Amino acid sequence: MASPLSETPSSPQPALRTVAVVGLGTMGTGITEILARAGRDVVGIDVGEARTAKAVAALETSTARAVERGRMTAGERADTLARVTTATELSAAADADLVIEVAPESYEIKQQILRELDGIVRPEAILATGTNALSVTRLAADSAHPERVLGLHFFNPAQAMRLVEVVSSVLTSPGAVAAVTDLALDLGKEPVAVGDRPGFVADGLLFGYLNQAAAMYEARYASREDIDAAMRLGCGLPMGPLALLDLIGVDTARTVLEAMYAASQDRLHAPAPILKQLGEAGLTGRKAGRGFYTYAAAGSDEVVPDALTPKPDAALVPGRAIRSVGVAGSGTMASGIAEVFARSGFEVVLAARGMEKAEAARDRIGASLVRAVDRGRMTAEEATGTLERITPAEGYDAFADVDLAVEAVAEDLDVKRQLFATLDKVCKPGAVLATTTSSLPVVACARATSRPQDVVGMHFFNPAPAMKLVEVVRTVLTSDDAHATVREVCAGIRKHPVDCGDRAGFIVNALLFPYLNNAVKMVQEHYASLDDIDTAMKLGGGYPMGPFELLDVVGLDVSLAIERVLHREFRDPGLAPAPLLEHLVAAGCLGRKTGRGFREHARR
Known part of the structure; x- marks a missing residue:
């Protein structure tokens, strides 16, 4: 067989028919399954027969589930399982065209495996490391044949996640890169070629974000539930960052971040101290039954209440009665917020600097309601009733009788302060004044009034009718009942409120x-x-x-x-x-x- 190491990327590549997977944890077992399902002969290698038996059992369960769901036939399942053999010695990889090691994230462990493989596999075999944190170059340099060593980073769960990062060092042969890239495509994956730096692309961006979320929680800026809900509902992410850290493993995350910080010296990559504290206490996430959250059992995904679980809102002071709402502004956000309140039954005054702008904003809402009717999301009668509850107005004197005034004007502090000074004069005593700013200090708006206790942040997300999240921002001057009022209003308009303090960016x-x-x-x-x-x-x-x-x-x-x-x-x-x-x-x-x-x- 021709060696892939000597071929150029444009040459026909070998099929890499036999693959050895070293390390049969969750990731290694998942990689084994997708290789076998794609017609490869796979040798799964791990220390001890108990570990290999556990991997085989997991494969049997996973493929049986695939048959039940119609994703493969019983015959295909039998063929897949027949293509998998297991062993407890690295010597079983002798005939492999490709070896993928998925051992623990330790230079010592991975280097020892690669050194032993150097004396076992054929000269043309490719050695791939599944690391997501360690230097592929450093691992390759310790090998007798660094040109055949590269990174092949699958994502968990390997069966479902389509991305594979193909990591080459300055020593890697182009032929080896081309061969594993073709393999990834044949597995139905989306290979992305990246250079060697800690975290590569996806984890390089993801883990910095996760680290900042851990630091935000550690600083008691927001609860773990609110941080996770904010990122799921505000950004459309499948999981919140703290729940994801528990899934990945707090110890694994710390290892990745340590490697990233060593390379970048960027303080944003320096692991948050809470990661070390949790890890050293053995609270490493789902696998331990407890991390940022507490789980029903080790390995379970069922979150159970613990001492940190927030108490129901019944413990809060009661809010003020809100029947009518004033929305200041005529742009997309103002129109969306006015629509949200009107659809929930509130009487809304939509005020702008000119009647023409206010009426144009109301017309925009009318068009939005027509689209909702066309899509079957509301009836024509409901749309008509919603629009009738919105009164356009020129200037803010029309807010004299509203119970809640929400500003949604330009993101300019001077503009907002001037508006709040006006609202202070025209709104009745006891009205709650809310700003929708996404980054400016809420307290600066509050200080422009004579009633800073009535001022709170109410940050909607665009488009307001569709996005479920509202960040409720209280300043050091906001009263408990003003804060409770906004939370109650969020429930009334079917939005999910998350509490946060008054600092840049909120959550x-x-x-x-x-x-x-x-x-x-x-x-x-x-x-x-x-x-x-x-x-x-x-x-x-x-x-x-x-x-x-x-x-x-x-x-x-x-x-x-x-x-x-x-x-x-x-x-x-x-x-x-x-x-x-x-x-x-x-x-x-x-x-x-x-x-x-x-x-x-x-x-x-």
Whole structure:
């Protein structure tokens, strides 16, 4: 057989028919299954027959479930299981075309395996490490044949996750990269070629975000439940960051972050102390039955209440009665918020600086309601009733009798302070005054009034009718009943409130925008392409949009403004906006709204 190490990427590649998988934990067993289902002969290797028997049992269960769900036939299952053999010695890999090691994240363990394999496998065999944290270059350099060593990073669960990162070092043969890339494609995966740095693309972005979430929780800024709900509902993520840390393993996360910090010296990658505390206490997540959350049993995914589980809202002081709502503004967010309140039965005054703008905003709501009727989400009568509950007005004197005033004007502190000074004069005593700011200090708006105890943040997400999350931001001056009022109102409009303090970015933006900024830095440093990064985060992280797709939707100017606010607030060098982002904004490339951002877009 010709050696893949001597072939160029354009040459016909070997099929890598026989593959050995070293390490039969959850990931190794998953990789074994997808290889066998794709027609490869697989040798699963682990220390001790108990471990190999456990892997075989897991394969039998998984493939039986696939038959039940109609994803394979009974005959295909039998063929798949017949292609898998197990062993407890590395010598069983002697005839393998490819060996994939999925051993624990330890240089010593992985280097010992690779050294032993050097004396066992054929010269043309490829050795792949499944590491997601350690240096592939360092592992390869310790091998007798570094040109055949590369990284092959699958994502958990391997059977379901489509992304595979193919990691090459400066020593790796192009032929080896091409061979495993073809294999990944044959497995139905989406291979992304990346260079050797800790975390690669997906984990390099993901773990920084997870670390910041852990630090946010450790600082008692928000509860674990609110942090997780905010990122699920505000960003459309499949899991919140703390629940994901429990799934990954707190100890594993710390290992990855230590490797990332060693390479970057970026304080955002320095593991949050709580990760060390939990790990050393043996509270490593689901596998231990307890991490950030408590689980029904070790290995269970069922979260059970513990001492940190929040008490019901009944423990809060009662809120104020809210019957009518004033919404200040005429843009997309103001229109969306007005629609949300009106659809929930509130009388709404929609006020703008001119009647023409207010009526245009109401017309926009009417069009939105027509679309909802067309899609079967409400009846024509409900749409008519909703629109009738919205009264357009010129100026804010019309807010004289509202119980709740919500401002949704430009994200400019001077503009907002002027508006709150006006609301202070026109709104009746006892009215709650709310700002929808996403990054500005709520207390600055409160101090523009003579009643700062009545001012609270009520950060909706765009589009307001569809997004379920509202960040409820209380300042050091906000009264308990004003805070309780907004939480009760959120329940009335069928939104999920999360509590947070008055600091830049609140929960979602404080976690989201450093992640976006780090993605820009990856491109700026020529580590990976826009498409590869977007693909990696959608397929490997479960994100509904890649970071560059999202940046172009949000607007590069808006993103830059938020990142500047975060940098100014926390004074962390790692939060400084990426120069590439600043250059694009300076050039007028602001995203979809200008037709060009990180990508070209058709003008609307």
